[in-house]
Structure formats: C-alpha cells, structure tokens
Amino acid sequence: MISTRKLTKDFVVSRTDTVHAVRGISLDVEPGELVAVLGPNGAGKTTTLRMLTTLIAPTSGTATVAGYDVTTDPGRVRRQIGYVGQGNGAGHSQRVTDELSGQGVIYGLDRRAAKRRAEELLESLELKDLAQRKVSDLSGGQRRRLDVAMGLVHAPGLLFLDEPSTGLDPQNRANLWDHILRMREQYSMTIVLTTHYLDEADSMAERVVVVDHGEVIADDTADALKAKLAGDQLIVTAAPGNLPELARLAEKLLGAREVVADCDRLSLRVADGPAALPELIGSAQQYAVPVATAQVIRPTLDDVFLNLTGRTLREADSTGKAAA
Numbered sequence: 001m002i003s004t005r006k007l008t009k010d011f012v013v014s015r016t017d018t019v020h021a022v023r024g025i026s027l028d029v030e031p032g033e034l035v036a037v038l039g040p041n042g043a044g045k046t047t048t049l050r051m052l053t054t055l056i057a058p059t060s061g062t063a064t065v066a067g068y069d070v071t072t073d074p075g076r077v078r079r080q081i082g083y084v085g086q087g088n089g090a091g092h093s094q095r096v097t098d099e100l101s102g103q104g105v106i107y108g109l110d111r112r113a114a115k116r117r118a119e120e121l122l123e124s125l126e127l128k129d130l131a132q133r134k135v136s137d138l139s140g141g142q143r144r145r146l147d148v149a150m151g152l153v154h155a156p157g158l159l160f161l162d163e164p165s166t167g168l169d170p171q172n173r174a175n176l177w178d179h180i181l182r183m184r185e186q187y188s189m190t191i192v193l194t195t196h197y198l199d200e201a202d203s204m205a206e207r208v209v210v211v212d213h214g215e216v217i218a219d220d221t222a223d224a225l226k227a228k229l230a231g232d233q234l235i236v237t238a239a240p241g242n243l244p245e246l247a248r249l250a251e252k253l254l255g256a257r258e259v260v261a262d263c264d265r266l267s268l269r270v271a272d273g274p275a276a277l278p279e280l281i282g283s284a285q286q287y288a289v290p291v292a293t294a295q296v297i298r299p300t301l302d303d304v305f306l307n308l309t310g311r312t313l314r315e316a317d318s319t320g321k322a323a324a
C-alpha cells in the first residue's frame with residue numbers, strides 16, 4: 001500500500017541553515033495494516049505524512065502510495081487517500097452536513113452521491129443529530145470526528161491521521177478511537193497515524209514505527225519492540241544479608257542483565273519475566289535463600305524509546321506538548 005525508499009526532506013531555512021527533517025526513511029505498509037508512527041516533537045512525523053499525502057515534495061528518495069508515485073502522479077495518489085491533518089480542516093460558518101457533502105463534491109462525487117455519503121458518515125460517526133449545526137458550534141471531540149468524516153468522504157482505501165486525538169480529553173479520545181476502529185472494519189481501510197500518546201500506539205496499532213531525528217529507529221509490533229528492546233523487569237525483595245546470594249542466582253538466569261541490588265531490593269531485566277521469575281524463585285529455594293516479595297513489571301514503549309535513544313519520550317519532547 002505504501003513503499004518508501006530513502007525518503008528525505010530538507011528545509012532550507014536560510015543561506016546557512018538547513019533542517020534535515022526526514023533523513024532517508026524506507027518503509028513498507030501492507031494493505032489493511034494499522035500503523036502508528038511514534039516519536040517526539042520535531043522527529044519528522046508530520047513531514048513524512050505530508051510527503052506521502054503529496055502536500056510537499058520529497059528532496060530525494062521515492063515513495064509509492066496506493067500504487068502511484070507521489071512525485072510523478074500526485075493527483076492519482078490524492079484520489080486514493082484520505083488525510084486528516086493536525087489543524088481543523090473544516091470551515092467555521094457552514095453547517096456540518098453542507099461542509100461534508102461539499103467536500104464530497106470537491107472529490108468528484110455528484111451532489112446526490114455526496115449527500116448520501118455525508119449522511120452515511122454522519123450516522124457512523126454519531127454526528128447525525130448535529131448535521132444542521134454550524135461547524136463553529138461543535139465541541140473539540142465533535143469537530144475531530146467531523147475532520148475524520150471529511151477524510152473519508154470519498155471512501156479512500158488508505159487513511160492518514162496526523163495526531164487524531166491530541167487535545168481531546170480521555171473520554172473523547174476513547175470515543176474517537178471507537179469510531180476510527182469501526183470505520184476501519186466497515187471500509188477495510190489501511191490506516192497510518194502519528195501520535196504522541198504511547199498508550200494509544202501500544203493498544204491500538206498492530207505495528208509501531210518509532211521515528212527520531214528524521215530516521216526510523218524501530219519498526220515492529222509493540223509487544224515485539226518491548227520484548228526485544230526493553231525486556232521485562234523483575235523486582236525481588238529479601239533480607240539485605242540475602243541479596244548478594246540472590247544477585248548471584250539472578251546473574252545465572254538466561255539473558256539476565258542490569259542486575260542491581262539495592263538495600264533489600266534486587267532488580268534485573270530479562271526477555272520473558274513470567275518465565276524467569278519462577279526459575280529465580282526455584283533456585284532461591286534450592287539454595288535456601290528466603291524471598292520476601294517478587295513481581296514482574298512489563299515495559300512500556302517509553303522504556304523502548306529510552307533504550308534506543310537514552311532519553312524518554314517525555315524528555316525528548318521539546319515543545320512542551322503532553323506525551324502520555
């Protein structure tokens with residue numbers, strides 16, 4: 001559905017200053033995938049999306065989207081895709097239904113088909129009761145749903161969403177996600193989205209592409225990234241006198257790393273916590289080392305980012321936008 005090779009974008013800001021926003025991204029997205037592009041502010045997520053949606057031209061490299069080249073065939077690409085940007089695309093004074101069917105006409109539907117499609121989307125996105133309202137009178141969550149409807153009016157097979165839920169409260173976020181996932185089912189869409197919300201990328205996307213400084217630094221399922229790059233943490237407490245022996249046993253576990261004993265607490269990382277913990281407790285029993293408490297802590301995508309870059313996503317976030 002999408003294939004990029006060494007996709008690059010430089011912005012020449014002055015004679016002496018060039019921003020290397022995207023540095024040679026190579027990415028393949030298969031039909032039907034839901035891919036979250038995750039990264040701190042300024043990582044190059046929006047610039048990548050803007051190249052894929054033909055809004056800006058790449059400096060170098062290639063990108064094929066829905067079978068067409070973004071540079072040589074931008075018109076055809078645009079007809080195949082929907083794009084919901086960060087800003088609010090919808091006008092202010094129009095009624096919701098007119099805004100939506102007008103968008104359909106822009107995309108080449110005849111008036112009747114555009115009206116039918118608008119009604120269908122308003123129904124699906126639970127905006128039907130608001131159809132006659134002015135866009136300016138909608139709440140933030142309702143407007144974001146209208147933005148999504150605008151991106152879907154021409155029934156694209158591929159939808160790009162740039163930070164769809166930023167600025168929404170948790171309830172509206174959950175609600176928007178319900179709608180996006182339902183739309184995806186209903187229209188068998190491929191979805192590529194950017195997000196700052198780690199929990200969102202973790203739970204919603206089947207695949208997470210982590211971008212930093214204009215490069216892809218990781219690309220896999222959230223579970224695989226966590227297992228591969230962060231691992232589970234085991235925390236075991238015992239009487240301080242028993243810790244050195246416990247640490248010795250922990251070092252022997254397959255793949256154990258970052259073994260740290262502190263006061264009465266031992267922590268270490270392993271690839272598979274639920275498998276390693278009984279093993280550690282078993283050998284502690286064998287050597288008569290009493291264990292007080294034991295727990296497995298599963299990693300987050302922030303741990304993955306920390307492992308990859310030495311920074312947490314929150315620290316990397318230079319503009320102060322909230323990272324969940």
Ligand SMILES: Nc1ncnc2c1ncn2[C@@H]1O[C@H](COP(=O)(O)OP(=O)(O)OP(=O)(O)O)[C@@H](O)[C@H]1O
Binds near residue numbers: 319
């Ligand atoms: N039109 C432009 N002119 C100059 N620099 C730009 C332009 N657009 C983006 N940049 C710069 O390119 C880099 C990548 O920006 P981009 O918006 O793609 O990041 P992002 O990952 O989407 O960030 P955010 O999460 O804040 O939206 C940043 O350093 C940004 O300042």
